[in-house]
Amino acid sequence: MAGIFALNAECGGRETHARDLARHFDGWTSRVFSHGTGWWCGVTPEGLSETGIGSGADAAATTAAVRRLYWLLRTAPPVYRYALAGGGGEELRKYDTLMAEDLTLVPGLVVSEDIWAAAGRRLEFSDFAPGYRWIPYHGERYTPAR
Structure with missing residues (x-):
């Protein structure tokens, strides 16, 4: 997968919500932006490859960074x-x-309880945080080109 990894969260139509979320990730590179009809907060870990997963070390570093983002x-x-x-x-x-x-x-998808209910309360989702469910993130893998 190419590109810079980020955790992006959709905050609905309220820019203030996206800004509140960005403040929660103090010390991380974050940005608030509009996309479609919603406001988003994007948080990017420092020091990861900008060309994607090119080695086992890239996969391990990306997995560790993304797990920290989900923890926060x-x-x-x-x-x-x-x-x-x-x-x-x-x-x-x-x-x-x-x-x-x-x-x-x-x-890795985290959804509010409202979205989970609208999607049929699928059993594949696990508890994430109060008011949220998710499909657990299992990490990145390096697959050499053949």
């Missing part, structure tokens, strides 16, 4: 609707696009 997200203020870590922008799904997918096929 567990204690974040409940101002986001959904969040996902990834690289290359695929984690920036608009709400309508997200709801049209099989959410159980998106490892």
